[in-house]
Amino acid sequence: MADSPPEPNKKKSSYTADRGVAGAFEGETMTRRGLMTGGALAAGGIATAAFGIPALGFAIGPLLEDQEPEVWQDVGPESDFTAETYVPRVINIVSEIGEAGKTTIYVRTALPDDESPSDKPGVEPLPMVAISTRCAHLGCPVRYIQASKRFVCPCHGGIYDEQGAVGGGPPVRPLDRFYNRIRNGRVEIGDRFSLNNKLDRFSPRDPSQHLDGLWQYLYPSRPST
Numbered sequence: 001m002a003d004s005p006p007e008p009n010k011k012k013s014s015y016t017a018d019r020g021v022a023g024a025f026e027g028e029t030m031t032r033r034g035l036m037t038g039g040a041l042a043a044g045g046i047a048t049a050a051f052g053i054p055a056l057g058f059a060i061g062p063l064l065e066d067q068e069p070e071v072w073q074d075v076g077p078e079s080d081f082t083a084e085t086y087v088p089r090v091i092n093i094v095s096e097i098g099e100a101g102k103t104t105i106y107v108r109t110a111l112p113d114d115e116s117p118s119d120k121p122g123v124e125p126l127p128m129v130a131i132s133t134r135c136a137h138l139g140c141p142v143r144y145i146q147a148s149k150r151f152v153c154p155c156h157g158g159i160y161d162e163q164g165a166v167g168g169g170p171p172v173r174p175l176d177r178f179y180n181r182i183r184n185g186r187v188e189i190g191d192r193f194s195l196n197n198k199l200d201r202f203s204p205r206d207p208s209q210h211l212d213g214l215w216q217y218l219y220p221s222r223p224s225t
């Protein structure tokens with residue numbers, strides 16, 4: 001018996017009604033369910049990107065930052081400073097605005113336990129401790145009291161120990177510090193950096209921003225602060 005000839009290829013209709021799709025309407029090429037599903041997936045993708053992309057940027061941003069300061073400010077000969085007490089010095093942190101861009105910092109010679117660079121390979125100890133007077137709570141200027149070896153904030157009672165670590169009150173992290181180096185016997189101050197409560201260095205953050213655990217990924221660095 002002869003084989004029956006093959007069925008000619010029938011072109012599939014683009015209309016849902018012709019394809020026998022349940023609930024189809026005349027003239028539709030996509031079901032409402034398909035449209036809603038596609039729309040929901042697109043909206044979900046956009047919402048995920050809106051949250052995910054900035055978070056990713058904050059997380060990897062600090063890794064891409066140039067950590068080497070570009071501007072160094074001379075604050076005096078090395079012999080002006082000792083490890084026993086802090087010496088106040090004025091530096092300019094926003095040079096474009098003249099006097100208003102100046103701030104006081106406290107400087108002393110560093111001791112071996114003044115920071116914990118061990119958590120980050122390649123982080124070199126600094127020769128001096130140069131501490132910012134900007135309170136890590138809301139930014140009021142702190143003052144160093146030599147008799148108690150404490151930094152004290154007049155605004156809300158924030159207290160910091162000799163390392164600038166939080167000793168009491170509302171501040172959420174230690175006082176910021178500045179990179180520093182000694183060149184030809186003179187102390188030079190570079191950019192600001194922030195610290196978590198283990199005294200590990202981070203790129204600068206605004207006051208009141210935590211830097212411990214996952215918090216470090218939730219706040220963006222602000223090199224201009």
Ligand code: FES
Nearest residue numbers: 135137153156158
């Ligand atoms: S600003 Fe220093 S404790 Fe609030």
